Amino acid sequence: RMAISGANGSSNSAVRRKPPPGKRRETPPSSDEESWEQHSSEDEDQEAQDIVEIMNKLPKGVDPQSARQILNDIVVRGDEVHWEDIAGLEPAKKALKEAVVYPFLRPDLFSGLREPARGMLLFGPPGTGKTMLARAVATESKSTFFSVSASSLTSKWHGESEKLVRALFGLAKALAPSIIFVDEIDSLLSARSSGSEHEASRRSKTEFLVQWSDLQRAAAGREQSARDKKEGDASRVLVLAATNMPWDIDEAARRRFVRRQYIPLPEHQVREQQLRTLLSHQHHELSAEDIQVLVHVTEGFSGSDITALAKDAAMGPLRNLGEALLHTPMDQIRPIKFQDFESSLYSIRPSVSSDGLRKYEDWAKEFGERG
Ligand code: ADP
Numbered sequence: 001r002m003a004i005s006g007a008n009g010s011s012n013s014a015v016r017r018k019p020p021p022g023k024r025r026e027t028p029p030s031s032d033e034e035s036w037e038q039h040s041s042e043d044e045d046q047e048a049q050d051i052v053e054i055m056n057k058l059p060k061g062v063d064p065q066s067a068r069q070i071l072n073d074i075v076v077r078g079d080e081v082h083w084e085d086i087a088g089l090e091p092a093k094k095a096l097k098e099a100v101v102y103p104f105l106r107p108d109l110f111s112g113l114r115e116p117a118r119g120m121l122l123f124g125p126p127g128t129g130k131t132m133l134a135r136a137v138a139t140e141s142k143s144t145f146f147s148v149s150a151s152s153l154t155s156k157w158h159g160e161s162e163k164l165v166r167a168l169f170g171l172a173k174a175l176a177p178s179i180i181f182v183d184e185i186d187s188l189l190s191a192r193s194s195g196s197e198h199e200a201s202r203r204s205k206t207e208f209l210v211q212w213s214d215l216q217r218a219a220a221g222r223e224q225s226a227r228d229k230k231e232g233d234a235s236r237v238l239v240l241a242a243t244n245m246p247w248d249i250d251e252a253a254r255r256r257f258v259r260r261q262y263i264p265l266p267e268h269q270v271r272e273q274q275l276r277t278l279l280s281h282q283h284h285e286l287s288a289e290d291i292q293v294l295v296h297v298t299e300g301f302s303g304s305d306i307t308a309l310a311k312d313a314a315m316g317p318l319r320n321l322g323e324a325l326l327h328t329p330m331d332q333i334r335p336i337k338f339q340d341f342e343s344s345l346y347s348i349r350p351s352v353s354s355d356g357l358r359k360y361e362d363w364a365k366e367f368g369e370r371g
Contacts, residue, residue: 054174062170066163070146070171081135087277087303088270089129092122092261095369096137099259100238104141104177107236117258118216119239121185123246123368124263124360125352127304130242133263134181137240143177150188153204161204169211169237177236185241191250212239212256246363254367262364265302265352271295274303278310284336294341300350300357309341309348316340 051071058067099120103110110116122130138145153161172178215237272295317334
């Protein structure tokens with residue numbers, strides 16, 4: 001699935017946030033439904049206009065159909081993410097601010113020796129907040145955000161994937177500053193796809209690496225030719241990638257990621273912070289001691305496991321109501337209790353085994369930074 005969500009207020013932000021085509025956003029920004037409708041259609045008009053404008057000054061070598069495909073598949077998944085929405089991960093936030101956000105906001109300060117890296121890899125167990133971090137970076141750096149899952153580049157558009165990769169980078173340059181976020185990067189850059197693997201995925205891998213090298217060359221301060229300049233600012237495009245399987249990335253591709261940031265499972269105080277945040281707007285009866293017990297028993301849970309647990313426990317008061325659910329007034333629904341969490345713990349288990357975890361720790365020790 002490919003998404004570009006627009007950036008956010010900067011003058012060259014070409015595409016604005018909007019509800020996905022055919023889908024309504026769940027929470028309108030105002031309680032006034034009518035003004036939202038109006039707002040939404042104005043936004044869409046503006047967006048259509050923006051797309052026409054981009055298509056008119058499409059960089060050379062970019063296939064218009066592929067560009068359109070990228071621009072049209074605009075999906076905004078939920079609301080903006082900010083740093084404070086993400087529990088813990090302070091070293092990763094710090095690294096991302098220094099490597100991406102500040103350089104994008106103050107390009108004048110970050111040149112020469114301070115030239116930022118063109119690529120950063122976020123790796124770690126699934127559900128630990130890698131996607132959230134990427135979305136927060138997009139929000140905070142006021143850049144155009146292209147979000148693409150690597151498997152869609154290699155499988156979905158047979159034969160077209162090379163053109164799509166080229167269009168992706170072409171548009172990113174044209175709309176710079178931009179971030180290209182590639183989820184499941186392992187499926188694009190795996191060692192296997194260089195062998196006898198499917199021709200299409202091998203070609204999109206090669207194209208991706210070629211395009212990315214061009215960015216790195218531009219960033220290294222080489223003179224951009226006049227033609228390049230006209231095609232956008234390559235020095236303000238960054239590839240941010242995430243993977244749950246860092247060991248699948250082939251060695252040459254791995255070395256291109258100058259920065260490799262480990263996103264570990266949440267530690268004690270991070271799990272506590274997350275549980276408190278999840279419970280903060282809920283009607284519940286958990287004491288401070290109850291929360292300590294939960295923090296203790298959720299050792300080994302990822303952020304998404306903890307979210308799943310809290311969501312399941314929150315259903316507790318509604319279960320067993322049966323049909324009565326339909327007419328019980330809100331204030332007569334009982335609070336969430338510790339026992340709800342206890343029962344949910346039977347079904348919601350950590351998604352990473354301790355063996356699996358060791359594999360991440362080993363890879364991090366050998367190739368990663370913990371910050
Ligand atoms: P990943 O990309 O690492 O697989 P995501 O960023 O998609 O994981 O996280 C999945 C879900 O888990 C999030 O939508 C959020 O509900 C929860 N989550 C994971 N990590 C955190 C965190 N550090 N703080 C708050 N919520 C988290």
